[in-house]
Amino acid sequence: MANILVLDDVLDATVLVGKILTKRGHTVHTFTEEEEALSFAAANTVDLAILDIKLKKMSGVEVLAELKKINAKMQAIMLTGYPTVETAREAINLGADEYCVKPIDRQELEDKVEKVLKSKAKKSQLTI
Amino acid sequence: MNSSDGQGRDRRYLLVFQQVTKMISLAHNPRQVMASIVENLPELLGIDACTIRLLDPDADQFVLGAAAGVSDTYLSRRDVDSAETMDMVSAGRPVAMENVATSPHDSFREAARREGIVSVLTLPISYQGRVTGIMRLLTRRRRVFAGDEIDFAHALAEQVGIAIANAAMFRQLEHQVNYLREVQTISKMVNSTLDLDAVLQTIVELLPRSLRAHGCTIRLLTPQSNKLVLAASFGLSREYLERGEVVDEENTIRALQGEPVAIADVASDERVLYHEHMGREGIKSLLAVPIKVNNEVIGIIRVLARERRLFSPAEISFAAAVAEVGGAAIKNAGTYRQITLLFNQIEEHEQFLGNILDCIRPQLLVIDNRGHVVMANKAFLEANGQREADVLGMAYNQLCRVEEGERGCPVAEVLATGEMAVVVQSQREEDGRHWYERSATPMLGADGEVEYVIEVIRDLTAQRRLEEEQAERSKLEGVIELAGTVAHEINSPLFAALGTAQLLESDLGDDEQVEDIRTIVRNLKAISELTAKMASMTGYRGKEYVGETRIVDLG
Numbered sequence: 001m002a003n004i005l006v007l008d009d010v011l012d013a014t015v016l017v018g019k020i021l022t023k024r025g026h027t028v029h030t031f032t033e034e035e036e037a038l039s040f041a042a043a044n045t046v047d048l049a050i051l052d053i054k055l056k057k058m059s060g061v062e063v064l065a066e067l068k069k070i071n072a073k074m075q076a077i078m079l080t081g082y083p084t085v086e087t088a089r090e091a092i093n094l095g096a097d098e099y100c101v102k103p104i105d106r107q108e109l110e111d112k113v114e115k116v117l118k119s120k121a122k123k124s125q126l127t128i
Numbered sequence: 129m130n131s132s133d134g135q136g137r138d139r140r141y142l143l144v145f146q147q148v149t150k151m152i153s154l155a156h157n158p159r160q161v162m163a164s165i166v167e168n169l170p171e172l173l174g175i176d177a178c179t180i181r182l183l184d185p186d187a188d189q190f191v192l193g194a195a196a197g198v199s200d201t202y203l204s205r206r207d208v209d210s211a212e213t214m215d216m217v218s219a220g221r222p223v224a225m226e227n228v229a230t231s232p233h234d235s236f237r238e239a240a241r242r243e244g245i246v247s248v249l250t251l252p253i254s255y256q257g258r259v260t261g262i263m264r265l266l267t268r269r270r271r272v273f274a275g276d277e278i279d280f281a282h283a284l285a286e287q288v289g290i291a292i293a294n295a296a297m298f299r300q301l302e303h304q305v306n307y308l309r310e311v312q313t314i315s316k317m318v319n320s321t322l323d324l325d326a327v328l329q330t331i332v333e334l335l336p337r338s339l340r341a342h343g344c345t346i347r348l349l350t351p352q353s354n355k356l357v358l359a360a361s362f363g364l365s366r367e368y369l370e371r372g373e374v375v376d377e378e379n380t381i382r383a384l385q386g387e388p389v390a391i392a393d394v395a396s397d398e399r400v401l402y403h404e405h406m407g408r409e410g411i412k413s414l415l416a417v418p419i420k421v422n423n424e425v426i427g428i429i430r431v432l433a434r435e436r437r438l439f440s441p442a443e444i445s446f447a448a449a450v451a452e453v454g455g456a457a458i459k460n461a462g463t464y465r466q467i468t469l470l471f472n473q474i475e476e477h478e479q480f481l482g483n484i485l486d487c488i489r490p491q492l493l494v495i496d497n498r499g500h501v502v503m504a505n506k507a508f509l510e511a512n513g514q515r516e517a518d519v520l521g522m523a524y525n526q527l528c529r530v531e532e533g534e535r536g537c538p539v540a541e542v543l544a545t546g547e548m549a550v551v552v553q554s555q556r557e558e559d560g561r562h563w564y565e566r567s568a569t570p571m572l573g574a575d576g577e578v579e580y581v582i583e584v585i586r587d588l589t590a591q592r593r594l595e596e597e598q599a600e601r602s603k604l605e606g607v608i609e610l611a612g613t614v615a616h617e618i619n620s621p622l623f624a625a626l627g628t629a630q631l632l633e634s635d636l637g638d639d640e641q642v643e644d645i646r647t648i649v650r651n652l653k654a655i656s657e658l659t660a661k662m663a664s665m666t667g668y669r670g671k672e673y674v675g676e677t678r679i680v681d682l683g
Contacts, residue, residue: 008620009620010620010621010623010624012621012624012625012628013620013621013623013624013627015624016623016624016627016628016631017627019627019628019631020627020631023631052620054616054620079623080616080619081615081616081617081618081619081620081622081623081659081663082612082613082615082616082619082663083663101619101660101663102619102620102622102623103619103622103623103625103626103627103652103656103659104623104627105626105630106627106630106631109627
């Protein structure tokens with residue numbers, strides 16, 4: 001099971017993601033403030049970050065860049081209510097594994113998380 | 129000498145007198161009179177040669193009129209005789225010289241010796257108490273002229289004088305009539321054209337013909353530098369015409385002062401500078417007359433003769449009259465030339481201005497203060513599909529169409545107020561609605577009143593359409609931004625609501641309330657589909673909603 005960080009400016013959205021993924025046996029840490037999420041990531045091991053693109057002070061893409069600086073192996077799924085070509089391209093370039101459009105279906109979220117975590121496991125095996 | 133000898137001589141004198149009278153009565157031409165005398169007198173008087181010379185009052189010289197029995201070399205000597213002889217004969221007294229070898233005048237003595245002349249009787253030819261010429265009777269054998277012989281010859285010379293005067297008068301009258309006709313002809317010809325070169329050429333060709341001379345020149349003073357410039361010539365070689373400046377010649381100076389100058393013998397006259405050139409050209413006599421316009425001398429005409437001759441007062445008057453007629457015609461032709469030049473310049477300027485106006489993209493109209501079009505540029509004619517000839521003079525209100533409810537044409541406003549006026553009009557055309565900005569500006573006359581109105585018509589359609597497109601684009605951008613914002617703002621709470629409902633749905637299991645939760649999930653999904661459409665909008669189409677309200681059609 002994985003340590004998952006969830007960052008969204010809408011509290012209910014973080015709670016929902018937390019509930020869904022906790023049910024799947026993951027350890028989920030939810031945040032609505034960018035600085036808090038970054039501090040957490042710096043102090044703890046995070047396998048996967050689920051980031052909203054539109055945040056309070058920074059953009060999800062900027063937070064992704066900072067998180068990758070902390071832990072380059074950390075995986076990421078970007079969530080956005082308003083997808084644009086620019087943000088999608090930036091996120092992928094920075095190493096995001098998925099780019100999902102809200103409102104994402106529960107099943108779809110679970111599938112994407114599993115898929116991303118599995119790909120990490122594969123990469124780890126290959127590395128070993 | 130006995131009386132019978134005297135009677136015989138008297139009879140012979142009478143006979144000669146009768147013959148001379150008869151001879152000269154038949155001749156109406158002074159030259160004929162003189163020729164007849166010199167040819168017949170030697171035989172009648174038993175002498176070897178006879179010459180007649182006429183007084184040229186201008187040069188104060190006796191010029192050869194006719195001669196018989198002597199050579200040209202003798203005739204062309206510089207001085208006729210000694211000053212003493214000439215003074216006496218000029219005073220009206222005959223001078224008899226029995227032996228010229230005793231003459232105090234060297235050149236005459238030498239000329240006479242070479243010619244074989246021994247005795248000379250010089251007689252004054254008088255008319256009305258004035259000496260008008262001299263007649264010389266010459267013998268190659270020494271001869272003593274007796275007193276009665278001298279008296280007879282003197283009387284004969286007087287008769288010759290009367291005959292020459294009468295013939296000259298007759299001829300002068302005849303010439304005057306002819307000259308009057310000639311002046312009329314020349315006047316008619318030079319006034320029939322306004323071409324300056326044609327006027328000048330007519331004069332230089334006709335004047336010498338009328339005066340039985342062979343060449344003619346016209347020199348005109350240039351208005352700017354007052355320099356005398358050859359303007360036309362006839363019957364003269366290029367070499368002669370290019371001999372040099374004539375402005376320093378006395379005859380030219382006098383003619384430019386307004387005085388006609390007639391020179392019977394150019395070879396010996398100091399009023400001429402180019403003796404050699406004239407000799408080579410065969411010119412013997414010259415007549416220079418001023419060309420006057422309103423008493424101002426604008427040039428000179430020179431008539432050149434190849435025979436030595438005295439120009440009569442009638443001939444001089446005739447030449448002066450032609451010069452005067454010519455002066456007026458030259459002036460007219462010159463003025464016409466200037467006007468033509470000016471006119472051409474104006475035409476060029478007008479063409480230039482017209483080209484500029486035709487190159488201007490906006491339509492341009494000029495309207496006079498009576499509301500009639502006086503000018504329209506190419507852009508106007510093309511835009512309105514009209515020809516210039518049809519538009520000029522047209523009433524302006526026929527050209528300015530006003531749609532109902534729009535402000536009138538600006539020209540009427542300018543004419544009423546004297547102030548500039550601008551009107552924007554729109555009209556329906558084949559390719560849709562067009563907008564025009566019509567700005568009218570007054571052109572004021574010297575009295576401060578509006579003389580013309582200049583109207584510039586600019587087609588604002590493209591500009592308007594661009595503005596409309598820009599407005600449309602801004603609107604679209606606004607709609608798309610709004611749609612994006614809405615999608616973003618709705619999607620996060622929608623995600624929370626939908627996800628939570630789905631969790632609830634799975635937690636409820638077979639609870640009877642699960643159907644209600646499914647309804648919530650279904651509708652939340654319907655909303656998510658709409659926000660997905662809004663987020664992907666790149667354009668929009670409106671559709672009617674209720675009443676006049678329209679909404680964006682999301683498909």
